[in-house]
Amino acid sequence: MTSATEFSEPHAGEPPITMLNPDFPFSYDSYLADSAGLGSVPESALGTPVAVVGAGLSGLVTAYELMKLGLRPVIYEADQIGGRLRTASFAAAPDVVADLGGMRFPVSGKAFYHYVDLLGLETAAFPNPLDAATPSTVIELAGQSHFARTPADLPEFYREVSAAWKSAINDEAKFSEMQAAIRTRDTAEIKRIWNSLLEDFDEQTFYGFIAQSKAFRDAGFAHREAFGQVGFGTGGWDTDFPNSILEILRVVYTDADDSHRRIVGGAQRLPEALWNHEPDDLVHWPKGTSLASLHGKSPRAAVAKIRRDENGQLEITEKWGRTESFPTAVVTCQSWLLSTRIDTEESLFAPEMWTAIERSHYMQSSKTFVMVDRPFWKDIDPATGRPVMSMTLTDRLNRATYLLDDGDDRPAVILLSYTWNDDALKWLPLSADERVDLMLHSLKQIYPTLDIRSHIIGDPITVSWEDDPNFMGAFKANLPGQYRYQQRLFTHFAQQGIDEQRKGIFLAGDDVSFTAGWAEGAVTTGLNAVWGVIDYLGGSSAEGNPGPGEFIDELGPIKLR
Structure with missing residues (x-):
């Protein structure tokens, strides 16, 4: 380990180390922190509607910053605000939660924490294996179990x-x-x-x-x-x-x-806070404006179709038929949806872009949580002098088991299993109860004298992201030879060199980022799209605070032969 x-x-x-991506080492945290702001649009463009497809973190960062600039973001969402920052509550105790998607966030992700700090969200150290925040870890491989508090053990x-x-x-x-x-x-x-x-x-x-x-x-x-x-x-x-x-x-x-923290109360609190926040430094909009107020407290429905209308604008049709045209749009949903669930006009993207969209490779992921009456794992076994249970890594079906609590005086949560790809697919056909039974059986082999079942209360919560039709996987992870595809997707926001009929629609989100799987990438690609919209509408970056598009030639990902 x-x-x-x-x-x-x-x-x-x-x-400190930051998530300064080597493909494009632009300092997004400094860009966000600059008091000059991200830029401006011409006065004639104030109030211009901009479609934002997807209310995950990337879509909400995009919409939030566009709103601050005086534009009118119109957010479309197929399910719920938060995307893969999704938090579920246990029915028997609604204030006890499980993070189904993103749950641990590296402190090196400075652009992500810009918004965490701005919105005043509380964080706590995440109990990774052998982390200082983790009282103990058990590693069990090939039937051999090792207890450790630090790697030296x-x-x-x-x-x-x-x-x-x-x-x-x-x-x-x-x-x-x-x-x-x-x-x-x-x-x-x-x-x-x-x-x-x-x-x-x-x-x-x-x-x-x-x-x-x-x-x-x-x-x-x-x-x-x-x-x-x-x-x-x-x-x-x-x-x-x-x-x-x-x-x-x-x-x-x-x-x-490394060095992860979690958002107390659940990761979904961040996108929900962005949705409801009323920034002080608004242009055009009156004090007290938020994304929620601009939308009448609810985003638009799922997008069914994207077209160019007869005037050259981007026509967005909702699932139930309502259609509206926009000068520009930002698409932050999972990229496969542009061909599988959204009827997207083919000419909006060049053939090589469609190839990049279609060839994205996704990681499957499964999690199963149970609520327990208290953090019983802190009990000390009198025979060994050790905690009765520890954060566990194993080659059994569970692979990784995490112990999560917010205090001794309330119910706690066990993430019984967190798995990926082939390991995640093993759980796919099983019900929540069947998953829990198998997971407890595996843990019984590691902790033979511990009765975990007697502590479980309520029903389990489980997710298989590959089974969700709006995601079809947890996040993008390139296979060998796919750098060229990612380079096309990432640089799409800087549109100076593309055909006129393909300008004005921008890709952002986890798929587009070189650091997919980390919320930092969702934030930074959203900021790229904001810069693209500003530029497309005839605006500019703030004086002394150039945006990412102005560095794409100098710092951007190179093209391989």
Whole structure:
């Protein structure tokens, strides 16, 4: 078991790691923090309606910032506000919640935390394996169980696995050099390192990278196997093994898989707060305006069709038939929906863009939660002197079990199983109760004297994101050879070079980001789209605070042959 912090701790006085994406190392946090704001549109454009498809985090950030500029965002949503930041309540205790999608947010995601802080949301450390916020961790592989409070408590074998991973990313992928450049925001150095790795690594899987590294070749297969099952930061990563190693490097370079916090009360509180917030620095709109008030407290219905009308505007037709035309639109929903659930006019995107949209690869993901009467895992076993249960990583069906509570005097939550891809698909045909039965059976093998069932109250909550027709997966994760597709999707917001008939519709959201799976990417692509709309409507960035589109040539993702 290894954590990025074991070899990325700053020296005294050094700046922290941020999610400064090596593909486009634009400082979104500084852009947001600048008192000059994000820009302006001509006075004649004030009040202009802008369609925003999707009320997930990216759509709401986009709409919120457009509203502040004096535009009128019109949000369309097929289900509920929040997208994959979805929080469910237990029926028997509505204030006890389970985060079905995003649940842990790295402190390096500074643009994300700009909104968390702006909206005054409370956060708490997330209990990842072997994290300082986690009282204890049990790792159980091949029937052998190990109790640990820190990585130093694990057998030497696990320290060897950790050392092999550290060596692999330093020797093969210039980890230390990249982190030093990210700390100092040396964008030229970030791009030099990253661009030198892109062409070779784009064709490489995660597993191929570790298998071909000298450190793991010398260590042997058992170390690679354990690394996949136990991993680093949040746990096992073997379900990511077929993905491009570029996806993994983006995560570890930026500490995205370490030092996580959760939003107290549930992650959905953030998009809901954006929906209801009344900013003080509004242009055009009266004081007290919010996204909720602009929409009469409810977003529009699901989008059924997107077309160009006879005047060249973007015509949005809702599920129930209402149609409205807009000068410009931002589409933040899962990109596959543009061909599977939304009748989208083909000419809106170039053929190569459609290829990029269609070839996105999604990770399946499943979670199952139960509510328990109290955080009983804090009880001490008199025979061992240890807690009766710990955060658990295993090669059994559950893979990862998390223990979540907000105090000893109230019910608590066990995330019995958090799985990905093949492991998630094993749960897909099973009911919630069937899932819980199998998960408890697995945990019984690890904790034979503990009666977890006696503590469960109410009904379980479960989700399989691949089974949701509005998402069809948890998030995008590129396969080898797909960097070119991502480059097209990400840079689409800077439209100076595209055909006129394809301008004015912008893509944003998790799919478009190079750091999919992290809320930071949803925020930053939403900000890209805001810049695109400003530019399209004849506006400009604020003086002294240039936006992302002005850096796309200098810092943007390069085109591979």
